[in-house]
Amino acid sequence: MGISEPSLLLFLGRLHPLVLHFPVALLIAVVIVEVFARFRGITNSPIFQSTIYFILIVGALSAAVTAAMGWSLAHHGGYVGDTIYWHKRFGLAVALLAILALLFKRLSLQKKMASFKYAYTTTLFLCVSAIFVTGHYGGMLTHGDNFLSSAAPEPMASWLGKTTNRAATDKYLTTDTFTTQIEPILKHYCYQCHGESKQQGGLNLNKQDMALAGGDSGVAAITPGSALNSEAIRRLFMLRENKKAMPPDGKPRPSAEELVALMDWIENGAPWAGEASGPSTFLADILGENAEPADATAIEMLRRTGASVKEISKTNPLLMVNLSLHSYSPQQLTQLLAPLKHNIAWLNLSNNKITKEVSELISECSQITQLILSNSALNDDLIAPIAQLKHLVVLNLTSNEISIDGVNEVIGLPRLERLYLWKNPIETEQLDQLKLAYPSIKITSNIALVQTNASATKRRKTPVKTSTKNIEGVEL
Ligand code: HEC
Structure with a gap:
């Protein structure tokens, strides 16, 4: 019968972002008008006093209503953490201070005592200060924690509590897939909710254990090793009309490439920041057992150019080398x-032109298990020497x-x-034949997507009802 209580409360809560501008504008207007009146010497005018008193009544009442709506939204809208904690408290302070200011204003009008006037000015000042603090936390809630500070110049940015972006500062240190590829996707499409x-x-996708545990449904959002058993992936494939599709409400969805990156990452064990995994790591562990320590000077030289060089682990002298962030001459x-040719296990030379000499040098890096050469101007002749890398797992x-x-x-x-x-x-x-001939090798290419689209179109023409789903709508 009618709307159930929680959803009415949630509905009222959702009006909070709409309504909040009303008390904010009114209470700030009170300050502006008070200052103006003082300059013009009209503070004793009864018309002025009753006008300001009236604005204050509406301002204080609407602040109280806005705060109540905000608490309801926070309670029913799934908000948690420090930001909401402070936003709620300062928001409540705004409402209470506005009501106090109203009381003192009334008393000062009735009793004409200086102490009430003083109390009124102080509470009004505190109230408006609290509005700014509340607004700042509110902005962080809707636009992300770095919304203001990321655009502010120093030293204001640090003062606003800019949290340094790990991915940006450690760009040259971290090569793990999560930090470089996956986190930016999650951050862009998922973290705001x-x-x-x-x-x-x-559901919190920002924390490994919580992402693995899943949300209210109790189904694992991420199942390491199996993308198709991961609720997060299943929902990304759902048709937009499906209420469970993610991200919801016409919000932007990851591109095909990003989706493949996500699935690949999960298939490889969904390693989190700082964790390495996948078959090439296991192999590198074995290879590392008999390897000589790497030349420290050579590592230092490489790092000075801005390249990222990491040891696979403390006990393993093999290296993960990433030169894709700058261009180097052959x-x-x-x-x-x-x-370092006998110590490199992972090599990323993307965005660098590979010449014959470079290709031959790569072929001498006997311990390579993972090699990334995207966008490297490679052709058939240049790739031939790579066939000597007997330990290569990922190419x-x-x-x-x-x-x-x-x-x-x-x-x-x-x-x-x-x-x-x-x-x-x-x-x-050609790709189809290749896949048939080498079933144990996972071959990823854009053709796969084009193909599925084409067969989906073909299926759509047949009268079978269940065939109306395109690739986006494949329910897994
Ligand atoms: C605009 C807000 C919003 C965005 C952005 C968003 N989600 Fe959601 N998500 C929700 C809501 C609301 C629910 C709960 C309702 C439901 O289960 O459908 C939910 C539920 C989920 C669940 C099910 C949790 C459970 O166990 O019940 C998964 C998995 C999920 N989202 C994944 C994602 C992924 C992955 C992304 C990013 C690609 C994403 N969501 C982006 C709002 C969002």
């Missing part, structure tokens, strides 16, 4: 990498000029498990 300050559906690349060749002949050079590598071929001039049929 499933982060520190808001946990809709009871001579620089060979000079910098040559002294990423996205955005190059490699044809099926080039792929055939490397596909026979004994340990290869994953091959990325996005954006290369390879025909669909």
Whole structure:
């Protein structure tokens, strides 16, 4: 019968962002008009006094209503954390101080005593100060914790409590997939509702244990090793019309590439920041047992150029080297990498032009288990030497000029498990044959998506009712 109580309260709560501007404007207007009246010497005018008293009544009442709506929203809207804690308290302070200011104003009008006037001025001043603090926390809730401070110049930014972005400051230190690829996707599409300050559906994707545990449904949002059993992925594939689709309400969705990155990350064990995982890590652990310590000077030289160099672990002298953040000349690349060629296990040279010399040097890095060469101007001739990397497990060749002949050079590598071929001039049929011939190797390419789309279109023409879903709507 009618609307149940919690949803009415939530509805009223949701009016909070709409209504709040009313008391804010009125209470600030009171201050402005008081100051103005003092300058013009009209504070004793009865018309002025009754006008300001009336504005104050409406301001204080609407502040109380707004605060009540805000508490309801905080309670029913899934907000948690420090930000909401302070926003709630300062918001309540605004309402209480506004009511106090109103009382003192009334007393000062009736009794004409200086102490009431003084109390009125003080409470009004505190009230408006509290409005600014509340507004600041409110902004953090709706726009994210760094909304204001990220745009503010120093030293104001630090004063506003700018939290340094780990991904940005540690860019040269961290190479883990989570920090460089996954966190930015989650941050952009999910954290505003499933982060520190808001946990809709009871889900926090910002914390590993909570993401694994899932939200109110009790189903794991992320199941390491199985993307399709992860609720987060299932919901990303749902049709927009589905109420459970994520992100909801026409909010932007991850692109196909981002979706593949997310699924890939989960398939590889969903390692969190600082954790490494996947088959290439296991292999690197074994290879590292007999490896010589790496040349410290060579590591230092490499780091000075802005490259990221990390040891796989404290006990393992093999290195994870990322040179994709800057461009290096082929001579620089060979000079910098040559002294470390027996220690490099992970190498990322994306966005650097690979020449014959560089390609040959890579082929001498005998311990490489993971090699990323996307957007590196590679062609069939340049890729051929890579076929000597007997321990290679993951090879990423996205955005190059490699044809099926080039792929055939490397596909026979004994340990290869994953091959990325996005954006290369390879025909669909050729890829299909490749996948048939090498079923144990996961081959990722844009063709797969195009294909699924094409077959979905084909299916849609048939009269079978269940076939109306396109790739976006595949319910897994
Ligand atoms: C605009 C807010 C919003 C955004 C953005 C958003 N979600 Fe949600 N999410 C919700 C709400 C509300 C619920 C609870 C209702 C439901 O279960 O459908 C929810 C529930 C979920 C659940 C189910 C939790 C459970 O166990 O009940 C998952 C999984 C999920 N979201 C994943 C995501 C992922 C992944 C993203 C980012 C790609 C995302 N959401 C972005 C609002 C959002």
